[in-house]
Amino acid sequence: MKKEIDSEKIKKAARMFIEAVGDDPNRADLVETPDRVARMCCELFEGMRCTNDEIAEMFGKCFEYSKSNDLVIVKDIDIFSFCEHHIALMYNMKCHVGYIPNGKVIGLSKIARICDMAAKRLQLQERICADIAEIIQKACGTEDVIVVVEGEHSCMTARGIRARGAKTRTAAIRGMFDTDHELRKEFYSLIKE
Ligand SMILES: [Zn+2]
CATH class of the missing domain: 3.30.1130.10 (GTP cyclohydrolase I, C-terminal domain/NADPH-dependent 7-cyano-7-deazaguanine reductase, N-terminal domain)
Structure with a gap:
């Protein structure tokens, strides 16, 4: 298994992204967004944590x-x-x-x-x-x-x-x-x- 996805870095990046496109990361409805993005990314990029060999091993029954x-x-x-x-x-x-x-x-x-x-x-x-x-x-x-x-x-x-x-x-x-x-x-x- 490769290292875990860096959630803290994703949160920081999401805040910066919100700012960069012109919104306010402190706006009430956006405050939780970086956290949600980080959790979502852990799921959406699950395959980044494994090599092809490891996937073959994990699901190769x-x-x-x-x-x-x-x-x-x-x-x-x-x-x-x-x-x-x-x-x-x-x-x-x-x-x-x-x-x-x-x-x-x-x-x-x-x-x-x-x-x-x-x-x-x-x-x-x-x-x-x-x-x-x-x-x-x-x-x-x-x-x-x-x-x-x-x-x-x-x-x-x-x-x-x-x-x-x-x-x-x-x-x-x-x-x-x-x-x-x-x-x-x-x-x-x-x-x-
Ligand atoms: Zn493209």
Whole structure:
């Protein structure tokens, strides 16, 4: 486990932020805000405290499974994250994970937890996919993993060009999913259903 999130520093930063945008941190309705922000950040950035190895260790409980070459898919896992360029919310995010077991399978709810933890960091959507793929590879002992993430970025939809509804889709494609086009097609058609 990495060190805890520094709540005191977040509180100070939140007070300064309130001041900088032109409000008064001592205004009655804002007095508690820095404290709330700090508590919220501990939850929203939970994944910052762990490395990918640690997440694989924490949620990597697997069960023996002898049939190899079976495709396992978990789709439509809800996640959210914050883009590291603007600290802006990435929302309406769906994560789809597929893998080929190599003698063992991971608990399905654990896949959702892994996605959640990988997203709860200052992130890039591309890196969320890569992190999840790496953690699943480590937890399941398989090279063959595919992760697709779709999401909207408030730094695009709420400011600048205001590309409302613009969805970004990214993928991490590893092992057999990279080399076997039929397998990849099968995954994409199954997540569309
Ligand atoms: Zn951004």
